Amino acid sequence: MSFWEWLASKNGELALAGIAGSAVSVAMEWTGVLPALRKLFVGAVTAYYLGPIGVPMFRWALGQIDVGEQAASVGGFIMGVGG
DSSP states (O other), X not given: OOHHHHHHSHHHHHHHHHHHHHXXXXXXXXXOHHHHHXXXXXXXXXXXXXXXXXXXXXXXXXXXXXXXXXXXXXXXXHHHHHO
């Protein structure tokens, strides 16, 4: 499996959503380059490993709103911001 195939998989999408969430966190709280890299790494790892746990919590928080396939990506994004 190549990197691009992995990136298109469910786990790759979670990690990418975590990186995007971390990038938002970095942009909002800029403290320097090394802390920014640490936030990006930790956000991606948090989304990758805790994203599957966060998806049911995200669906529970939204209640009756049907988020369908996007729940994993949005859940990963939120985990990345929080991570």
